[in-house]
Amino acid sequence: MGADPTGIVVGLGLPPEAGTDWLDDLTDGFRDECDLVGASVVGGDVTRCDLVVVAVTALGDLGGRAPVTRAGARPGDVVAVAGRLGHAAAGLALLHGGRAEPVELIDAHRRPEPPYACGPQAAMLGATSMLDVSDGLLQDLGHVAQASGIGILLTPEAFTVPPLMEEAARLLDADPLEWVLSGGDDHALAATFPEGVRLPATWTVVGQVVEGKGVQVRGRSLEHGGWDHFRK
Template structure:
């Protein structure tokens, strides 16, 4: 929503026999990730549980600005993305098939690198809507389209397929564009901007907003794509 990160609150459930070494490693992970944005763990709760359950709430400061929500996109806006797309999905596909490389893709699945700084940057540039791509670009831009009551047209030729992903796609016999459009665990950002805004290199224009509904790719309405937690 364009806020500067300030802290996280962690809810942790774990078995009574959980090792202290494992817990130390978990705490170190929280610290290292928070250090990337100058935040810290500011509170939370722990409880006994048969399984390890972790719930994190992230807090941020808007500095008096209005939050950038999903509902502000308007026809004529451009659609842009920041961060990696498809890397984690490719890494998961490789691991599922018993592969171990390209290492860049496997590592992307195991430890994503969200473009934290690009959220506040987009807000300062005048983004009209924004969200993180956690369930796949098609799925998440569908949320923007629904909330804003607009249509989104994506341009496949705008996406660059990196060499490691091309290699993995040949190995597994798949179209890498499927990973880019439907893979969400990279936690990239997608936002819409007035077409007059000059975007910095961290952002790549991949489409535009139109009157209508849903998300279109090559003239086709994409009603499925990405992860839906409640899909039958």
């Protein structure tokens, strides 16, 4: 939402018989990830639970700015993305296919690399709406379209498919653009900006905001728009 990260609060539920050796690795992971943005673990709670449950709340400082929500996109805005798209989905598909390479894609599925700095950057550049891409670009931009009461038109030629994903697609007889458009778990950022804003290289313009509803991809029809946690 455009804030500078400041800390996280961790809620941890554990069964009484759960071993605790792995907790050192878990807390090391929290520390290392927080260090990337100058944040820290600032609190939390531990409780007894039938299952292992880890719940994290991230905190940030807007510095007096208004939060960048999903609801501000306007017709004429451009749609841009920052961070990796499709890498985690490709890695998951490789694992489902019984493959262990390319290892870079497997690692992308196991540990995402969110472009943390691009959130505050987008806010300073005047982003009109923004969210992270956790369930697939089409699915998540659909939330922007619904909240803003607009349509979004994506240009498939604007997306770059890296050679490693092309290789994985050949191995699995898959369409890499479907991973880019529908794959989640990369935790990239998607935002809309007023037309004419000069964006740095960290952002790539991939479409535009139009009158209408929902998200469309110019010249393509895709069966799946992303992951819906409650869809049967």
